[in-house]
Amino acid sequence: MCGLAGFWQRSGTESSIELKSIIEQMTHRLVHRGPDDKGTWVDPNIGLGFGHRRLAILDLSPEGHQPMTSENGRYIITFNGEIYNYLDLRQQLIQLGHGFRGHSDTEVLLAGISQWGVQPCLSRCVGMFAFALWDQREQLLYLGRDRLGEKPLYYGWQSNQQGSFLFFASELKAIHAHPYFYPHINRDAITLLLRYNYIPSPYSIYTGIYKLPPGTLLTVSRSQWTTCQPQPYWCLKNEAEQGIRVGWQPSDSEAIAAFDHLLRGVVSQQMVADVPLGAFLSGGVDSSTIVALMQAQSDRPVKTFTIGFHETKFNEAEQAREVAHYLGCDHTDLYVTAQDCMAVIPQLPSLYDEPFADSSQIPTFLVSQLARQHVTVSLSGDGGDELLGGYSQYFWGQRIWHGIRWLPFRIRQLVSHLITQLTPQDWNDWFDRLHLPSLYFAPGESLYRLAGVLKEPYAPGLYRHLISQWQDPASVVIDGIELPTVMDDSRQWIPLPHLLEAFMNLDGRMELPDQILVKVDRATMGVGLESRAPLLDHRVAEFACKLPLHLKVRRGQGKWLLRQVLHQYVPAQLVERPKMGFSVPLNDWLRSPELRDWVESLLAENRLKTEGFFHPQSIRRIWEEHQDGRYNWKSHLWNVLMFQSWLDHWQ
Secondary structure, eight states: OOEEEEEEESSOOOOOOHHHHHHHHHHTTTTTOBBBBBEEEETTTEEEEEEEEEEOOOOOOOOGOOEOOOSSSSSSEEEEEEEETHHHHHHHHHHOOOOOSSOOOOOOOOOOOHHHHHHHHHHHHEEEEOOOOOOOOTTEEEEEEEESOOOOOOEEEEEEEHHHEEESSSSSSHHSSSOOOOOOOOOOHHHHHHHHHHHOOOOOOOOOOEETTTEEEEEEEEESSHHHOESSSSSSHHHHHHHHHHHOOOOOHHHHHHHHHHHHHHHHTTOOSSSEEEEEESSHHHHHHHHHHHHOOOSSOEEEEEESSGGGGGGOOHHHHHHHHHTTOEEEEEEEEEHHHHHHGGGGGHHSOOOOTTTTHHHHHHHHHHHHTOEEEEOOOOOHHHHHOOOOOHHHHHHHHHHHSSSOHHHHHHHHHHTSOOOHHHHHHHHHTTTOOOOSSOOOHHHHHHHHHHHHHHHHHHHHHHHSSSSSSGGTTOOOOOOOOTTOOOOGGOOOSSSSHHHHHHHHHHHIIIIHHHHHHHHHHTTTOOOEEGSSHHHHHHHHHHHHHGGGGGGTBOOHHHHHHTTTTTTTHHHHHHOOOOOOOOOHHSSHHHHHHHHHHHOOHHHHHHHHHHOOOHHHHHHHHHHHHHHOHHHHHHHHHHHHHHHHHHO
16 A cells, blocks of 8 residues: 655656656655655656655565566556455466566556556456556556545646646645645535535546546546546446346355355455554444454454444444454454544544545544554455445435325425425524424425425435435535536436445445545555455455345345355344444534634634635524534534635645
C-alpha cells in the first residue's frame, strides 16, 4: 500500500531538477501513505513526472522501489495497492520467458503488461490498486483503478499562463501541492455532499478534478489531451445483468459449500504479507466471518482489534471479545471516551482533504490507530452489506414501495404536489400548533421526503430519497445545482427481478466506493496501515451477483448465506445480535460544551455571508433547533460542518 502522484505538462521548460522538486513537494504530502521509501521519475522532454511513497508490504528490499521500470524498458509505473494472485501470475510469466530481479507484485504487474497488454493484464489480476503507467514507445499515459474502488485516484486538467497540466494523485492534498494548481471549489459538488454526506465519483470538491471511477482505465495522449474518457474493463452493473442471465439455482448446501470454499481461498491470498498482519473485529457477521476464516488457516492466534464505548447502545466491544475468545485470537480492545473521539475532529479536514461527513470516520480512525501499534496490515469485513443485502434501508425501501405502488401514479403526483404547497417550516409550525408527535426527522423534512418518494415513477428512484440528508440541497447552496449520479439517472438502473437487488446494486456502485471505502482508506492510510477487504474480491462480487435472492435474504434478514458459512465456525448465539453499526452519539456531542463553540464559530451568520457558499438562514435555523432539542439535525449539521472545517483548513 502506498501513495502516488504525478503530472504531465504540455508546455514549459522545466529541467529535471525542477520537475523532481515539484514531484517531491507533491509526494511529501503523502508521507503518511508511504513512510518507508520515496521515489521520483521525470522526463523533461515531455514534461512528465511520477512520484511514489512506499509502505513496504511485499518484498521489503530495495528491489520493490518505485517508480519502477519494466524489464524491457518500455513501461514506467507508480503503483498503489496489492495484486493478491501475483505469485500465480509470476509463475505463468516465468514459463513465458520473463525474469525477475525482486519479489514484488509491482514487478509482476509490469511483466504482465509487457506480455499481455494493459487491459488484458488487469483482467487477469486479483487485487486492489490504483496506478499511473507511462508507455514510452506509444507515448501513452494510463491511469487505472481496481474493480470495486478500494484504492483512490484523482485526476484532472487545468490550463493557465504557465501551461496546460494534467494532475493525478492518490489524494487531493498532493495535487494541491503543485505550484501551478489553482483550486476552484465546485459548488455543485457541495449539493451532493449535503445530500449523501460524501461527493460521489466522478466529481470532486474542485472544478476540473475528478475521481477515476472503479473498474476503469483512462488513456491519455497528446492528441487526445482533454477529450479522453475513462473506459470500463469491469462493471458491477454488467455483472448483475450477467448474473440474471446465468440463472444459477443451487441448493442451500451447494451454495454454502461453494461460498465457504471461495472465501477460504480469498482470505488465504489476502493473508500473504512480509509484515505483521491482523484484522478489525466488531463481533458482527462480516468481520467475524473474515476472522474465523483467517484463524482456521493460521498456525498462530490472529491479532484482532476493536474500539469500545462506555455508552452501552454504541458498544460492540464485548461481543467482539467473545467471538475472539471463542476463535482463540490474540485480541486487543480499547475503550474510548467522548473526549477521545472529539479530539479527532480537528484532524478530519487534513485526513480526508475533501469534505466527507460519515461520522463513523471517527471510530474508524481510532481503531486504525490502535491496530497500527501492533500490525501493518489489517483485514476487514467491508462489502458484505452491499453485496448480500445487509442494510435495513433495503427492507424499508421495499416496504414503502409495496405500500404506495397500488396508488395510480397521477394520484401520487397530486399528493406530492399538495405536500409541497407548504414549506417544511410551515409544516413544522402546524405540527407544533396541533401538538402532533414529531417524526425521526422534523415533520416538514419527513413530509418532503415522502413527497419525493411519491413522485418517483420507478421503484429504484425512491432509494435516493431514503438515503438523503438534505432533501433539496440546491436550495441551501448558493448558485449550486445537483449533478447527476447513478442514484437519479434511470439510464444507470438495471431491470433486476427484485427491488432489494436494485438497491444493493446502486449502493455497490456509489455508496460503497465513494463513502465506505473512502472512509476506510483515509483512516487506515492516515496512520500508515494497509486495510484489505476479502469480501470485495471481485470473484466474491461476481459470485454474489449470481446468487438468487433467497440465498441472500431470508425471513426478512440479509446476508443469509454469509451467516451459514460463519455458523460453521462460530455458534450463532455469539454473532446473531442486533446490528449497532460503527456509530457515535453525534446528536449529543453537537450540543455539548466541548463542541458548541466550535460549531458556533463555523456556522456564524456573518461568516456564512462572507464566505458565500450557504444561505445563512437555512443553516442557522437547524442549528438553533438542534441546540434547543426541538429536532435532531445531527446529519444535516455534520455535513455542513465538515465542509466548513475543510474550508477553514484548505482555503
